[in-house]
Amino acid sequence: MTEPLLQITDLQVAFRAGKTDIPAVRGASLTVYPGQTVAIVGESGSGKSTTAHAIIDLLPGTGHVTGGSIVFDGRDITHLKRREREAIRGSQIGLVPQDPMSNLNPLVRVGSQIKESLEANGIAKGKAADKRVVELLEEAGLPDAASRARQFPHEYSGGMRQRALIAMGLAARPKLLIADEPTSALDVTVQKQILDHLETLTADLGVAVLLITHDLGLAAERADHLVVMYKGQVVESGPALQILKNPQHPYSKRLISSAPSLASQRLTSQLRAEVRESSVKTAGEIAAEVVAEDELLGGEVTTAVVEAKNLTKVFKLPGGAPGRSIDFTAVDDVSFRLRRGTTTAIVGESGSGKSTVARMVLDLLEPTSGSVEFDGIDITSLRDKKQQLAFRRRVQPVFQNPYASLDPMYSIYRSIEEPLRTHKIGSDKEREAKIRDLLDKVSLPSAVMRRFPSELSGGQRQRVAIARALALDPEVVILDEAVSALDVLVQAQILTLLNDLQAELGLSYLFITHDLAVVRQIADDVLVMQNGKVVEQATVTEVFDRPREEYTRKLLDAIPGGSIELAS
Amino acid sequence: MWWYVGKRLLQAIPVVLGATLLIYAMVFLQPGDPILALFGEKPVSESVKAQLEAQYNLDQPFIVQWLLFLGGALTGDFGLSYSGQPVADLIGRAFPVTLKLALMALVIEAVLGIIAGFYAGLRRGKLFDSTMLVVSLLVIAVPIFVLGFMLQLVFGVQLQWAPATVGGDASITRLILPATVLGLVSFAYVLRLTRTSVVENLTADHVRTARAKGLSESEVNRRHVLRNSLIPVVTFLGADLGTLMAGAIVTEGIFNIPGIGNLAYQAVLRGEGPTVVSVVTVMVLVYVVMSLLVDLLYAALDPRIRYA
Numbered sequence A: 001m002t003e004p005l006l007q008i009t010d011l012q013v014a015f016r017a018g019k020t021d022i023p024a025v026r027g028a029s030l031t032v033y034p035g036q037t038v039a040i041v042g043e044s045g046s047g048k049s050t051t052a053h054a055i056i057d058l059l060p061g062t063g064h065v066t067g068g069s070i071v072f073d074g075r076d077i078t079h080l081k082r083r084e085r086e087a088i089r090g091s092q093i094g095l096v097p098q099d100p101m102s103n104l105n106p107l108v109r110v111g112s113q114i115k116e117s118l119e120a121n122g123i124a125k126g127k128a129a130d131k132r133v134v135e136l137l138e139e140a141g142l143p144d145a146a147s148r149a150r151q152f153p154h155e156y157s158g159g160m161r162q163r164a165l166i167a168m169g170l171a172a173r174p175k176l177l178i179a180d181e182p183t184s185a186l187d188v189t190v191q192k193q194i195l196d197h198l199e200t201l202t203a204d205l206g207v208a209v210l211l212i213t214h215d216l217g218l219a220a221e222r223a224d225h226l227v228v229m230y231k232g233q234v235v236e237s238g239p240a241l242q243i244l245k246n247p248q249h250p251y252s253k254r255l256i257s258s259a260p261s262l263a264s265q266r267l268t269s270q271l272r273a274e275v276r277e278s279s280v281k282t283a284g285e286i287a288a289e290v291v292a293e294d295e296l297l298g299g300e301v302t303t304a305v306v307e308a309k310n311l312t313k314v315f316k317l318p319g320g321a322p323g324r325s326i327d328f329t330a331v332d333d334v335s336f337r338l339r340r341g342t343t344t345a346i347v348g349e350s351g352s353g354k355s356t357v358a359r360m361v362l363d364l365l366e367p368t369s370g371s372v373e374f375d376g377i378d379i380t381s382l383r384d385k386k387q388q389l390a391f392r393r394r395v396q397p398v399f400q401n402p403y404a405s406l407d408p409m410y411s412i413y414r415s416i417e418e419p420l421r422t423h424k425i426g427s428d429k430e431r432e433a434k435i436r437d438l439l440d441k442v443s444l445p446s447a448v449m450r451r452f453p454s455e456l457s458g459g460q461r462q463r464v465a466i467a468r469a470l471a472l473d474p475e476v477v478i479l480d481e482a483v484s485a486l487d488v489l490v491q492a493q494i495l496t497l498l499n500d501l502q503a504e505l506g507l508s509y510l511f512i513t514h515d516l517a518v519v520r521q522i523a524d525d526v527l528v529m530q531n532g533k534v535v536e537q538a539t540v541t542e543v544f545d546r547p548r549e550e551y552t553r554k555l556l557d558a559i560p561g562g563s564i565e566l567a568s
Numbered sequence B: 001m002w003w004y005v006g007k008r009l010l011q012a013i014p015v016v017l018g019a020t021l022l023i024y025a026m027v028f029l030q031p032g033d034p035i036l037a038l039f040g041e042k043p044v045s046e047s048v049k050a051q052l053e054a055q056y057n058l059d060q061p062f063i064v065q066w067l068l069f070l071g072g073a074l075t076g077d078f079g080l081s082y083s084g085q086p087v088a089d090l091i092g093r094a095f096p097v098t099l100k101l102a103l104m105a106l107v108i109e110a111v112l113g114i115i116a117g118f119y120a121g122l123r124r125g126k127l128f129d130s131t132m133l134v135v136s137l138l139v140i141a142v143p144i145f146v147l148g149f150m151l152q153l154v155f156g157v158q159l160q161w162a163p164a165t166v167g168g169d170a171s172i173t174r175l176i177l178p179a180t181v182l183g184l185v186s187f188a189y190v191l192r193l194t195r196t197s198v199v200e201n202l203t204a205d206h207v208r209t210a211r212a213k214g215l216s217e218s219e220v221n222r223r224h225v226l227r228n229s230l231i232p233v234v235t236f237l238g239a240d241l242g243t244l245m246a247g248a249i250v251t252e253g254i255f256n257i258p259g260i261g262n263l264a265y266q267a268v269l270r271g272e273g274p275t276v277v278s279v280v281t282v283m284v285l286v287y288v289v290m291s292l293l294v295d296l297l298y299a300a301l302d303p304r305i306r307y308a
Helices: A048-055 A082-088 A110-120 A126-139 A158-170 A188-205 A216-222 A240-245 A250-258 A269-293 A354-361 A385-394 A412-422 A428-441 A446-450 A458-470 A488-505 A516-522 A540-545 A550-558 B002-029 B034-039 B046-055 B062-074 B087-122 B127-141 B144-158 B172-202 B205-212 B217-245 B249-254 B260-270 B273-301
Strands: A006-017 A020-032 A037-041 A063-072 A093-096 A176-180 A208-213 A225-230 A233-239 A304-318 A325-339 A343-347 A369-374 A395-398 A476-480 A508-513 A525-530 A533-539
Touching: A006 A048, A020 A037, A020 A048, A020 A063, A037 A048, A037 A216, A048 A063, A048 A176, A048 A208, A093 A158, A093 B205, A110 A126, A110 A158, A110 B217, A126 A158, A158 A176, A158 A188, A158 B205, A188 A208, A188 A216, A188 A550, A208 A216, A216 A240, A225 A240, A225 A250, A233 A240, A233 A250, A250 A488, A269 A488, A304 A354, A304 A508, A325 A343, A325 A354, A325 A369, A325 A508, A325 A525, A325 A533, A343 A354, A343 A516, A354 A476, A354 A508, A385 A395, A395 A458, A412 A428, A412 A446, A412 A458, A428 A446, A428 A458, A458 A476, A458 A488, A488 A516, A508 A516, A516 A540, A525 A540, A525 A550, A533 A540, A533 A550, B002 B062, B002 B273, B062 B273, B087 B127, B087 B172, B087 B217, B087 B249, B087 B260, B087 B273, B127 B172, B144 B172, B144 B249, B172 B217, B172 B249, B205 B217, B217 B273, B249 B260, B260 B273
Parallel strands: A020 A233, A037 A208, A037 A225, A093 A176, A176 A208, A343 A508, A343 A525, A395 A476, A476 A508
Antiparallel strands: A006 A020, A006 A063, A225 A233, A304 A325, A304 A369, A525 A533
């Protein structure tokens, strides 16, 4: 038996608030052997990142180790002096941080930032270091490394920055690499490339990897050994496949059943069919009623509540010379029908134009050409204020970031009430009753009304955002990455909620996402977009079972953990 | 980039036109007759008065006065002051003095403010930080004329470390006291700005990454914290130099410095339209050029910023 490279025993970490210590990690133990890949899995706030940062003493703010020990390479490194600590960082333990956008100094050339690492660890200096930097960037899979090294971070894409950060973390050839959510900010296909590369690279160099992730599928696919953390404690650890197939702790079981990448394979399409059946029926009844009542918009009951015809959006970007501009086609000839009471998902990577489509359907952005028809009426013809209001009432959005889409100065009550006020609906009493009803629908206690967004969790906020969107009894809800910012468990809850609401209220969803894994749980029709164009358009089962296009297959392959068979 | 510079300079034209028109209107509306004031208690004959009014275009409506001034200014002729000297000469003499004073004040505030702000930021909440915050608050709260007279009395008169007034000889040693007074107020702002910026940058992700690379604390602070923190400070300093060069009426008054501020003040008192407007035009131009330079400097410091 070889000696463990890293052994954490009963680690306790706390953050000081005033005079009291608030524990963040409460007795975490784990072991990493040389060359092994170990993944710590858990939701946000589980203490997984805190544990990782404690190893190299980079705890933010008032965080400090209050107990337990960290032994690295046979040496206790729990409480080191500053110089000893600096000697270990980089050369013994490397870090690949989470967000490639914020982890490079925007003012310093990428090459110089990697060179710093070489110089600080006494590996190379001057010209030799410059040469080594180019080799390292090449090794990290960056094309044209010599000229790229002289560029600034803002000239890199997200994937390229992450490669640069990997080059940086491995520059001094550490024995252990801590990869803290190294790809969660990237598109799935880029994510796969980077992880594949990291895997081969660390295997070649014999570097042990401690992978921190919230994505169970990803962890299971990349790591030999899993450590599941929950509320600052390690609740389960063991070989990856064993945990996936036979989880012992209730939390691990919940994680596995909610992980979209794993669960979506098992979610019966029958369940979705039931939702759809009920929803289409209700939607038909509501539509007949609305059309009969609504004199402003008129229109007729059609099967397609929203129909986009040849939507194209061209943005004019400032060009090189004064007065000149470059045309950038963000959306190119996109057509689709959203059938009443069903869900159409638009899937694509960042820059594919999916959000631009959503904004055009919401009439927040005017298409360059093409049209969006709502109940058979072209929405660009609605130029009268009253007609526009009537349209807005029937189509409501829910956005990605529940932290940014609620006004922090508005109480929850006021946030949900605002659309009702704007549309002058009901008296104060009626509004209050309506808000209570809405909160009940999204499973929030009515006591939440008097609280403010900062007092709620991410999942609760997204529920509030959904309640606000439903306040006007819309027929169509546009969900732009509405579950992407949420932890898996919360994500699963919100998806269930959306399904329930659809069945009950006959809503039609336009579901914009980059994550194919969640599509299966909610969508009926799928549009796959790439570079502004629709590359594939089919029902959800067809897309998953018989993808016709190469690009769709690539997206499907990139779903982490997609290939792992689970005994259910 | 040259297109951007050209565009910015073109924008200066309406600014200068508007500013001069506004000043002309205000001088015109000023109560009292400047010609009568010129003669003080002495009686003035109607013919002399009429002749002088004609010479300075005072008999014209103010729009015409303004247009005549603009016409002259375009050919480099800013007219004569009421004491008969060309205004261009007056400005030519006062401007170098103000420039020297402004640059000295800028150096004092930048060096002291950045160093103190940097260390206060690194030691947030510690004794040095709290002391600096109190000191800067005091400096901001006390009016500049109080500060000016106090320093003049203590260092100029009692201790005699530096000359108490400047007068005709605007040498560096004579300007040291007024430059300190002038720089003190901005020093407080530079300190606070640097401190806030350093505190913010210390928690930036890329600073943590730099630590993870194995860089020592001083390397991290020097290469990643200080440089990134200086961007807003440099922007402030540039704008501040513009303000300082437009003259410091109070400080120049206290220390009797023959600078732009003093010149403008005297001209306003005498109701000398052409002098006031000429000085203001120069100030506006200085401001426009300074703010352009600040924006260009900003792009030089931050590679993400490009002007088109």
